[in-house]
Amino acid sequence: MKNASTRPIVISGPSGAGKSTFLKRLFAEYPDKFGFSVSHTTRSPRAGEVDGVEYNFVTRDEFLAGVARGEFIENAEFSGNLYGTTIQAVKSVGDKGRICILDIDMQGVKLVKATDLNPYYLSVQPPSVEELEKRLRGRGTEKEEDIQGRLAAAQGELDYAKEEGAYDETIVNDDLESAYAKFKAYIDKITASS
Numbered sequence: 073m074k075n076a077s078t079r080p081i082v083i084s085g086p087s088g089a090g091k092s093t094f095l096k097r098l099f100a101e102y103p104d105k106f107g108f109s110v111s112h113t114t115r116s117p118r119a120g121e122v123d124g125v126e127y128n129f130v131t132r133d134e135f136l137a138g139v140a141r142g143e144f145i146e147n148a149e150f151s152g153n154l155y156g157t158t159i160q161a162v163k164s165v166g167d168k169g170r171i172c173i174l175d176i177d178m179q180g181v182k183l184v185k186a187t188d189l190n191p192y193y194l195s196v197q198p199p200s201v202e203e204l205e206k207r208l209r210g211r212g213t214e215k216e217e218d219i220q221g222r223l224a225a226a227q228g229e230l231d232y233a234k235e236e237g238a239y240d241e242t243i244v245n246d247d248l249e250s251a252y253a254k255f256k257a258y259i260d261k262i263t264a265s266s
């Protein structure tokens with residue numbers, strides 16, 4: 073029997089579609105099977121943060137040199153600090169025998185597609201934009217203008233997901249129990265030993 077595949081799994085979909093809800097349940101069921109990549113940042117470590125655990129802490133020069141060498145999948149600046157994810161950071165999760173989960177938006181999906189990571193692409197979708205709006209409001213974590221921005225972005229995410237070959241699988245998160253069961257069945261299928 074071959075080792076189980078450690079191909080990464082991309083999980084994408086509009087904000088509020090239910091990605092975190094699914095992942096929380098999945099990680100609870102399989103505590104040692106999955107992992108997230110460790111991002112790079114130029115910000116200083118806070119008390120208790122360990123290099124290589126919370127982040128890979130690097131200087132601005134090191135970060136920009138990595139970007140110039142094409143090592144980053146994506147990077148962005150927030151309040152004067154650079155943050156990003158390297159291709160190697162995703163591969164390192166697999167090297168440790170875990171399956172890397174990438175919870176990213178459509179822009180991230182397009183960037184991952186330009187790398188040699190060869191993940192599975194899974195789209196999580198709300199049953200409707202109206203229901204998505206209800207759930208975002210129900211979650212109560214965003215301000216009104218933020219909710220409007222997320223709903224506008226949601227339409228773009230749903231349009232992209234309709235493009236031929238954009239995703240390997242789509243799960244519509246209508247009833248949570250049955251949608252999670254489908255999600256888990258797909259993950260079980262692609263992570264089974266061959």
Ligand SMILES: Nc1ncnc2c1ncn2[C@@H]1O[C@H](COP(=O)(O)OP(=O)(O)OP(=O)(O)O)[C@@H](O)[C@H]1O
Nearest residue numbers: 086087088089090091092093207211245246247248
């Ligand atoms: N099937 C469902 N039925 C009703 N409510 C749900 C369902 N799935 C998730 N929710 C709720 O909808 C809200 C959004 O879900 P969640 O936070 O998992 O979305 P997300 O895709 O991770 O969003 P983001 O990309 O913003 O992190 C949460 O309050 C969650 O409890």
